[in-house]
Amino acid sequence: MIIDSLLEFSVAQALSATGVSTNVIDLGSDRDIGPGRAMWVVIQLGADAASAGTYQVDLQTDDNSAFSSPTVIGSVSPVAASAKAGARYVMGMPFANERYLRLNYTLGGTTPTLNVNAWLTDQDPTSWQAYPDGIA
Template structure:
């Protein structure tokens, strides 16, 4: 995958407790009278990939959510997509978390990921996530 540095949400980000992506994407201002939904039209590839195996003393899980907001502080975030709880044993290097594309309802100015750790904390684990030029699909 080729990641674009301007649309990278997490760059080998260590996830040990619940956190948000280290970067947000500013999709630009929305003009009055116009609607935005970047999930419509041609699919925009999104890749969330484990770089370092996750570990924890207990049976920890990770949930990933895509959130949007009208302001960069995410004072009122709106969740547009989320995973089910993913067990730590599944979170090994190379594991790709779906969706493969940015989902519909991504209609606000700012976008980020939220990583929720349950039954944690994790003692290891890193993720890289962001918009790509296209996602490899063989072997998945």
């Protein structure tokens, strides 16, 4: 899969406390994306999550890049026991949003850790196919 660097929220972002994605996606203007090609937010773990932690990832939108009044428009809560390296969590991108998008990672528990890659894509996750090394 080819990933556009302008559509990446996080690249190998290591978290041990609640925080936001390294990158903010600027859609260029306040507008509804509108019906058309479906978009997906993909969160992929780069390492096993700490089993003693609790995790929630919120997709936030706002009309300014400082996110002074963010609105949550999507959410996913990985379960620590199944949050292993390579695991992917996918949420559909809502049509209604404001100009800027980011992810907010909420970590709880005694020793939470999370290493994530996250991006926005228009490739339907039901059609993704993994191949062993050496096969294209």
